[in-house]
Amino acid sequence: MFRLVVFGLVAAVFVFATLAAGVGTVGLVWYLDRHRGSAGANWFIATLTAQVLVTLSYAVAMLVSQPTARAYLEALTWTGLAWMGPLFMGFALEYTGRERFVHTYGFGLILLVPTVMTGLALTHPYHGLLWQGFELLSPFGLSGALYTIQPCGYLAVAVTFAAAAVGVLLLVETTLAYGALYRREAAAIALSTVFPAIGIVTWVLRIGPYPELNLMPALLLPHSLLDTYAFVGTHMFETNPTTQRAAERSALDDLEDPLFAVDTEQQVVNLNDRAETLFGVTDDGQLPTPVETLVGTPLDVMREAGEITVGGTESRIFAVSYTELTDTHDTVVGGLVVLYDVTEERQQKQQLTVLNRVLRHNMRNEMTVIKGHANLLRDEIDDERLELPAEAIIDSSESLLSIAEKAQDFDRIKRRDLRVVEVDAADLLADLREELFDGFPEATIDLDVRAGTQIRADPGLLTVALSNLVENGLDHGDEPYASVSVSQTQDGRAECVVTDRNERINEAELAPIRAGDETQLEHGSSIGLWIVTWSVTAMGADIDFGYDDGNVVTITLPDRI
Incomplete structure (x- = not known):
C-alpha cells in the first residue's frame, strides 16, 4: 500500500509539474504579447509557444495508454523540442543586436532542421526515421514510452541543444559587455536553460531507472519561473x-x-x-x-x-x-x-547684449550732448586756435553718432525674423538714392537696373547693405560718386554690384572681415563694412570685394530672379 501511495504521489507531482510548466508558459506568452515587435520579443514568444507544445502534449501523453494516440502525442513533444533551441537562438541574436545573422543562409539551415523534424514526427507511422521499436511502459502508473532514437532524432536533439547553447552564450556575452544593466535578466534566462538541458541529456542517454519517462517537460517548470522573473520582474523588453x-x-x-x-x-x-x-x-x-x-x-x-x-x-x-x-x-x-x-558663449552673448544696449542708447545720448556743447563753444569763441579743436570735437561726435545710428538700424532689422519677399529692384534703388542725397546733395549716384526687375530678398537687410556700401564710396571720394546695378547671373540669381572711383579699400579693412574676426593687431576702422557683411550673411547671400579703377563690391542673393 505504501508503495502505491508513493508511486501515486510521484506520478501526481510529475504530471502537475509538467502541466504547471505549460500553463505558466501560456500565461507568460499572454503577458509578453504587449511587447510584440520589440527586439527579440516575437522570437521569444515563438520559443515559449514551442515550450507550451512540449509541456502540454507530454502532460496529456502520460495519461494516455492507447498506443496510436500516445505515439502522436510523443511526436508533438518532439516537434516542440526541435523548435525550442533554434527559436531561442533567434531571440538571442535579435535581442543582443545581431539581428542581421537571423537573415543569413546559415540560420536558415538551422531552421530547416526543425522544419524537417516536424514533418518526420507527424508522419512517423509511415517510416522509422525518427524512432523504432515504440513500446509503452507504466512507471508510477503513468504512460511512458521506450524506443530507439534514430540518427535523424539525434540530429534534431543536437541542433536544438547547440542552438540553445549559442543563445545562452550570446546572453552571457551581453552581461559581460554591458555590466549590471542586463545582468539579472540575462543570468536568469541563462540559468533557466540548465534544467531542461539536464532533462534532455538524461532522456536521450537513457540515464536513470526510468528511461521511458522524459524529465525535460517537468523540468521546464523552474525554467518557466526564471523566465517569468526575467521578463516580468525586471525590464527585459523595456530596454534592450x-x-x-x-x-x-x-x-x-x-x-x-x-x-x-x-x-x-x-x-x-x-x-x-x-x-x-x-x-x-x-x-x-x-x-x-x-x-x-x-x-x-x-x-x-x-x-x-x-x-x-x-x-x-x-x-x-x-x-x-x-x-x-x-x-x-x-x-x-x-x-x-x-x-x-556653451556656458562661456552664453556669458559672452549676454555681455555683448549689455554692451550693445549701452552703445545704442548711452553713447548716442552722450555724444549728442557732447556735439551740442561743442557747437555752443564754437559759436561763442573768437579765437581761431580754439575753433579748430571745437570743429574736431564736432566731427568726431558726428562720426561716432553715425556709427551708433548704423549699428542701431542694423540691430533693429536683425531682431526681427528674416523676411524674404518679392522686391521691385528699380523702386528699391530709387528710394535708396533719394535717401542718400539727403546726406550727400552734391553726389552722383548712377542706377543700372531694368524696370520691373523682381528679386527675392529681405528689403530691410538689402537696403542696409547697399546703403552702407554706397555711403562708403561717397564718403571717401574726392568727387562723391557711386553706381549700383542689378543683373542676373548665369545660374539665374540676382547680383547687386556697387562701384566707386576711389582708391582700393585698405586690406587692413578687408582682412578681418574675410577672416570673420577682429583682433587687436588687425582691425578695420569702418563699422559700415561689418554691417554690410552681417546683413549679407543674415540673408544667406555671398559678397565679393574687387577692384577695377575703383572698388567693386558684388552681393549675390541666394534666390533666383
Missing part, C-alpha cells in the same frame, strides 16, 4: 542591448563632451565618463533610468529647447544634440544625446 550596440557604433566614449544613450522609452541605458561625472552617476546599477530622473528635464523638452542648465550655484549651460540610433534594418532603437558646454 540593441540600443547599446547602436550607441557603440556611434563611438560612445570617443567624444570629450557628456553623452548618453536612450532607448525608445526615453530611458538612459548608457553614458560616457563625462556624463557620469556631470550627473553624479556612481554605479551602473542606477541604469536604466528615465531621462527626466537623470537630467531633471524630459527628453522632449530638452530637444525642443535645444539646451539645458545643469548644476546649482555653479551651473553650466549645455546645447543639446540628439541623433537617432538605428539597427541594421534602419529601425529606430533609441537615440544618442550629446551635450556641448
Whole structure:
C-alpha cells in the first residue's frame, strides 16, 4: 500500500509539474504579447509557444495508454523540442543586436532542421526515421514510452541543444559587455536553460531507472519561473542591448563632451565618463533610468529647447544634440544625446547684449550732448586756435553718432525674423538714392537696373547693405560718386554690384572681415563694412570685394530672379 501511495504521489507531482510548466508558459506568452515587435520579443514568444507544445502534449501523453494516440502525442513533444533551441537562438541574436545573422543562409539551415523534424514526427507511422521499436511502459502508473532514437532524432536533439547553447552564450556575452544593466535578466534566462538541458541529456542517454519517462517537460517548470522573473520582474523588453550596440557604433566614449544613450522609452541605458561625472552617476546599477530622473528635464523638452542648465550655484549651460540610433534594418532603437558646454558663449552673448544696449542708447545720448556743447563753444569763441579743436570735437561726435545710428538700424532689422519677399529692384534703388542725397546733395549716384526687375530678398537687410556700401564710396571720394546695378547671373540669381572711383579699400579693412574676426593687431576702422557683411550673411547671400579703377563690391542673393 505504501508503495502505491508513493508511486501515486510521484506520478501526481510529475504530471502537475509538467502541466504547471505549460500553463505558466501560456500565461507568460499572454503577458509578453504587449511587447510584440520589440527586439527579440516575437522570437521569444515563438520559443515559449514551442515550450507550451512540449509541456502540454507530454502532460496529456502520460495519461494516455492507447498506443496510436500516445505515439502522436510523443511526436508533438518532439516537434516542440526541435523548435525550442533554434527559436531561442533567434531571440538571442535579435535581442543582443545581431539581428542581421537571423537573415543569413546559415540560420536558415538551422531552421530547416526543425522544419524537417516536424514533418518526420507527424508522419512517423509511415517510416522509422525518427524512432523504432515504440513500446509503452507504466512507471508510477503513468504512460511512458521506450524506443530507439534514430540518427535523424539525434540530429534534431543536437541542433536544438547547440542552438540553445549559442543563445545562452550570446546572453552571457551581453552581461559581460554591458555590466549590471542586463545582468539579472540575462543570468536568469541563462540559468533557466540548465534544467531542461539536464532533462534532455538524461532522456536521450537513457540515464536513470526510468528511461521511458522524459524529465525535460517537468523540468521546464523552474525554467518557466526564471523566465517569468526575467521578463516580468525586471525590464527585459523595456530596454534592450540593441540600443547599446547602436550607441557603440556611434563611438560612445570617443567624444570629450557628456553623452548618453536612450532607448525608445526615453530611458538612459548608457553614458560616457563625462556624463557620469556631470550627473553624479556612481554605479551602473542606477541604469536604466528615465531621462527626466537623470537630467531633471524630459527628453522632449530638452530637444525642443535645444539646451539645458545643469548644476546649482555653479551651473553650466549645455546645447543639446540628439541623433537617432538605428539597427541594421534602419529601425529606430533609441537615440544618442550629446551635450556641448556653451556656458562661456552664453556669458559672452549676454555681455555683448549689455554692451550693445549701452552703445545704442548711452553713447548716442552722450555724444549728442557732447556735439551740442561743442557747437555752443564754437559759436561763442573768437579765437581761431580754439575753433579748430571745437570743429574736431564736432566731427568726431558726428562720426561716432553715425556709427551708433548704423549699428542701431542694423540691430533693429536683425531682431526681427528674416523676411524674404518679392522686391521691385528699380523702386528699391530709387528710394535708396533719394535717401542718400539727403546726406550727400552734391553726389552722383548712377542706377543700372531694368524696370520691373523682381528679386527675392529681405528689403530691410538689402537696403542696409547697399546703403552702407554706397555711403562708403561717397564718403571717401574726392568727387562723391557711386553706381549700383542689378543683373542676373548665369545660374539665374540676382547680383547687386556697387562701384566707386576711389582708391582700393585698405586690406587692413578687408582682412578681418574675410577672416570673420577682429583682433587687436588687425582691425578695420569702418563699422559700415561689418554691417554690410552681417546683413549679407543674415540673408544667406555671398559678397565679393574687387577692384577695377575703383572698388567693386558684388552681393549675390541666394534666390533666383
